[in-house]
Amino acid sequence: MSYDHATIEPRWQAFWDEHETFKAEVDRTRPKYYVLDMFPYPSGSGLHVGHPEGYTATDIMARYKRMNGFNVLHPMGWDSFGLPAERYAMKTGTHPRDRTYECIDNFKRQLKMLGFSYDWSREIATTDPEYFKWTQWIFLQVWGSWYDQDQGKARPIAELPIPAQVQAQGEAAVRAYQDEHRLAYLHDAPVNWCPDLRVVLANEEVAEQVEAGHEVIRVPMHQWMLKITKYAQRLIDDLEDLDWPTSVLEMQRNWIGRSEGAEVVFELEAKQGPASQLRVFTTRPDTLFGATYMVLAPEHPLVETITTAAQRDAIQAYVASTAHRTERERQAAAAEGDKTGVFTGAYAINPVNDQRIPIWIADYVLMGYGTGAIMAVPGHDVRDHAFATTMGLPIVQVVAPAPGDSGGDSINVQAQAYPEPGVAVNSGLINDLPTAEAKAKITQWLADNGKGEARINYKLRDWLFSRQRYWGEPFPLIHKPSGEVASVGVDALPVELPEVEDFNPSETGEPPLAKALAWVELPDGSRRETNTMPQWAGSCWYYLRFCDPRNADAPWSSEAEQYWMPVDLYVGGAEHAVLHLLYARFWHKVLFDLGHVSTREPFQKLVNQGMVLGATYVPRDPQVAAGPKRVFVGDEIEEVQLGDVVEYVHKQTREPLTIQWDKMSKSRGNVVNPDEVIAEYGADTMRLYEMFMGPLEASAPWQPEGVAGCFRFLGRAYRLFFESPKDAEDRARTLAQGEGSERQRRLLHRTIAEVTERVERMAFNTAISSLMVFVRDIEKNDETLGRDAAGIFCQLLAPFAPHLAEELWRALGNSASLTYEPWPKADPAMLVADTWTLVLQVNGKRRGELEIPASLDPKQAKDEITALAMASEAVSRFVGDKSPKRVIYVPGRLVNVVV
């Protein structure tokens, strides 16, 4: 029997478990390395081969760093609150908790089969009361804080200075003042309510349900919000020092969406008491002279007060219709450039020229951005132009192309908006100024005259932090009869979920917890908060809990936190590029401000692994493919070999098909189950193939033939150590002492150097290729491995194929695991060959090569080497009798003769 993964792998997994090989403890005498995977939601369908790609990469780094003397923290856990378990409960009656733990067991079984070097003693699940106790605790920290603008950080609410006049109004006023300043606050936020299903839908779910014929309306609900916007600037600034992919940095910046401009105050023509002004944000204050109307979002609070009697019915109808339009409909209309809106009857006064301009409402203005109101400059804004054209509103030009700009004469703002910068025209005090200067001057003028000020605005909005669900963390808050909201107190944590029969919300949309009256109603007449936290909550801080997961007295000890943090390497899917990473960074900064953590940022280096794609087959004929969609899966097709090329046909119909690669998903039927791969080839092969497919960051198709290739490589490696006689047990080969022949030693040290450099770069596919070259080379020269060379090979192989590496290591007579063997170092002397290859070029074209003895130093012996090159047959043949114009010598590489 040759390489037998089915025996080797369970044996070593049991060994690691038994010896707690990967258990990590704080050890200040050693450098630490914290390598983290984005922990999975344990879904019912188990792992597919896409999951282990990132996990294998982190495992390689964990094992590599251990061998380099680092104290490695490499944990795994479960992001186990989530909708699927709750949906499953509604369908089957199985409690979400039972379902969740079933799924966790299955995930864990699959992960353990892959031989990852997790410290399983640190396993956590966000659904565990011992875990969410501290999620609730962190929420109380956030709720119990306010943001001090002067100091630029969060502080405990008790330290909030209370103005004298508030103080004078008594306790209730003080409390209200504090509540206003807390980082967590209650707010009536609109949600997508689906009365038929009695659920609140996420934006991306709305389209699906509307298509299914369900009504979805936007209704305001009492919601908890977190003031992430206070951290907008810091969330941008601190990206600076992170070793993250530029694409993720860019996405975060765009999401936060900083823009500089001015806030401008417009007086209302008809004074309505205190509501006598309208504030707008604009990035183009230089176009203020071109503002010909204003637009409020339909939800804007002033709409009610300013609307004139004559317009009231029309306005009310429009506001109502907006509420009923789904996001999707509004987007679809926007895509077609449709603009709708209604005149309120009211007018505002343009502060720069005292012109009277009408105020409209329109749903292209969003309540959530800026002030929910805009000044419209149709001459220089495409959207305003479309609206003005539809409604017949005046269009004025106030910017002209700068002198010298091409096409400057053909500007006609009546026909088309001119949004580009240029110079101001028809604009009073800023006439003839270039846009940038015009902006600065008019902003100064506004400030001097009390009509506005410079302002920075962010797209980022406060974080809607509550959900009307059962399967999430309860808020540790109560509502007193007085209306006061209070903490349950840290001693009362965790607030556990009540047992309920029915996981559906009530008809009115109240969360399912509201029906658990025995839980909700407290003896003193207080009622518990019945919303639950979103799934993000648990994943916002799990990396901190991993530092000290069994701490019963605190979420983590500062000793553990200061030792392990920050995460040195964080690997996960690009789908979390914005939200998860932004929310986690936000919480981390709050905890930093309050002194609970010691680093400003949680994740130092971030890598996004690519997707593993699965195969489906579609008709090859473009005519047919354009018709009704037909997709076939693996067992319906047959491969036909035509020369070099493989063709696919349908088994029964013989219809020619073409292969199509997509993200693996259950619904597409293109999922590959790791259980089957491991059963056939073993975990080492699977790990190796996942890494060999291509660069970690790139998506790549899952090709079964490639898996077999990796399996063959491991078999070859095995045969260097073992012989497998026909009728007997495998027996270890007798290896000679030392590192083998001179040739073998050179190869060995080159392999060490290459693998090391490539693992450092996380270029695992090429590191594996080096190992393959080594094995092939030894085998091909029919050499016996030197004993020491064999040991080093085991060490190099260990991060990639740890089970086999351990097995071979033991065959060399070692009794301990090689987990903590020091990583081998290449001997520089062994990296220098007797000769080196000089490439010969004539006019930049490769014409031949020369072997140069190493005695001619590439850097010193330039003249000798070029002389050799000039004298060579390859060069002289192409140079002929022409005289060389120039000879370029690249030390150690090539000579290029230019004639």
Add this chain to the structure above:
RNA sequence: GCCCGGGUGGCGAAAUGGUAGACGCGGGGGACUUAAAAUCCCCUGUCUUCGGACGUGCGGGUUCAAGUCCCGCCCUGGGCACCA
């Protein structure tokens, strides 16, 4: 529309501005075998008058030298999208 990636053999891919295609798959040929599997060896970008010529999505440019740098396109994957 905007912002990020990516286009290299039949396929997955490799290549600090310096020998394009390492390594693996697939294919062809051979060895071993009664036979097969397994294993091993050789060949495998295209064209060729066998000198060489051409080749990294397309068109230009910089350079002694470009897959790599610059400009303009095309295709493709992902993210965001009325953000004032």
